[in-house]
Amino acid sequence: MYLSLSDRPTTVKSTMRGRIRVSRLVVTLGVVSLLTDISSESVSAILPLYLTAVIGLGTVAYGFVDGLYQGVSALVRIAGGWVADRSGRPQRVALAGYGLSMVARVLLLFAGGVASISAVISADRIGKGLRTAPRDSMITAASDPAHLGRSFGVHRTLDTVGAAIGPLLAFGILWAIPDGYHTVLVVSLGFAVLGVVVLALYVPRDAGGVVRPPEPIHWRAALTPGLLRLLGVAGVLGLLTVGDGFVYLALLDSAGFAATWFPILYVGTNLAYLALAVPLGRLSDRVGRPRVLVLGHLLLAGSYLASCAAASTAGVLVALALLGAFYAATDGVLAAVAAGTVPAELRTSGIACAQTVVALARMGASVGFGVLWFTIGPHRALVLVAAAVAVAVCAGAPLLWRRAS
Numbered sequence: 001m002y003l004s005l006s007d008r009p010t011t012v013k014s015t016m017r018g019r020i021r022v023s024r025l026v027v028t029l030g031v032v033s034l035l036t037d038i039s040s041e042s043v044s045a046i047l048p049l050y051l052t053a054v055i056g057l058g059t060v061a062y063g064f065v066d067g068l069y070q071g072v073s074a075l076v077r078i079a080g081g082w083v084a085d086r087s088g089r090p091q092r093v094a095l096a097g098y099g100l101s102m103v104a105r106v107l108l109l110f111a112g113g114v115a116s117i118s119a120v121i122s123a124d125r126i127g128k129g130l131r132t133a134p135r136d137s138m139i140t141a142a143s144d145p146a147h148l149g150r151s152f153g154v155h156r157t158l159d160t161v162g163a164a165i166g167p168l169l170a171f172g173i174l175w176a177i178p179d180g181y182h183t184v185l186v187v188s189l190g191f192a193v194l195g196v197v198v199l200a201l202y203v204p205r206d207a208g209g210v211v212r213p214p215e216p217i218h219w220r221a222a223l224t225p226g227l228l229r230l231l232g233v234a235g236v237l238g239l240l241t242v243g244d245g246f247v248y249l250a251l252l253d254s255a256g257f258a259a260t261w262f263p264i265l266y267v268g269t270n271l272a273y274l275a276l277a278v279p280l281g282r283l284s285d286r287v288g289r290p291r292v293l294v295l296g297h298l299l300l301a302g303s304y305l306a307s308c309a310a311a312s313t314a315g316v317l318v319a320l321a322l323l324g325a326f327y328a329a330t331d332g333v334l335a336a337v338a339a340g341t342v343p344a345e346l347r348t349s350g351i352a353c354a355q356t357v358v359a360l361a362r363m364g365a366s367v368g369f370g371v372l373w374f375t376i377g378p379h380r381a382l383v384l385v386a387a388a389v390a391v392a393v394c395a396g397a398p399l400l401w402r403r404a405s
Contacts, residue, residue: 109189167264
């Protein structure tokens, strides 16, 4: 298996007591993600309820829109990664992605129907697709390879602070202004602008760049055996990862709480993610990142089952905690595993390939689960998918553990 960091970073330092300090660049990128997630999550927290309860979409139609939200970024992830690798300037590609999402926030202020909202969401997700792999490549380049899981954990922690603040912000606005959707959008735009400004001013333009080889490397060189195994396992597991909105709608059905509290469900998931991102990142450095990545999906299956049985506040909290733990065990860890399977000069492309496969798989999962929900009901559908996740974990684990990083 390739080690992606032959150019050993100099920004990760040890303290007098031997503790590892995360690179300043990682923290800065975390702040950018924090601000951007406040923007995006304040909007996404109201979309499921808004589309189903206000606009009146059925579960099949909502599954399509949620699939679009989950998967449209996959259309440009590989292209963005390849451009970043070819140019050696991932910061510029990431800046273009964040800038496009900021423009989408402006357009969202004027979108008034399902079609226009879907178009704006697509633009926002394309921006996300452009920026994610270059950003993760910069994190990888700035980190000590032995502590890469920790670095991603710190970044995802800051990212998740924003993801927790966003829904709380939306909840507070709608609590004070029951029809204040437009206000949520304006505030969302403000945070998006701040994120772009921080990235442009405080992240060097050459961040994450590597010395280019004398001869161009074909993109197929990124498809190493290790990456292909990862793509296969992650793709299957992604097909069994339904959108969070479905889990929250199932909790609403099971627990019967007031719809006003719906945005708070996102906060619960993000708080669990916030608490566990660094510990699980450090665990992945010790026991092997592929192990944590695969076994983390058992937490997802547990969340599905808990959401079916959540008849009280405690049951809701358990479901949200398990869902947040799943993301903490898999989100940054996926990028760390992918980065370790390809040469350094194709690091961004490798990360983009893995994220693309997962995004496409989750898009299919959302569309398919909307049909399954409509056909057999939410609880039976979630139990069926939870069982399939357990089977997929048992089948996929040996393929990655054979060459654990």
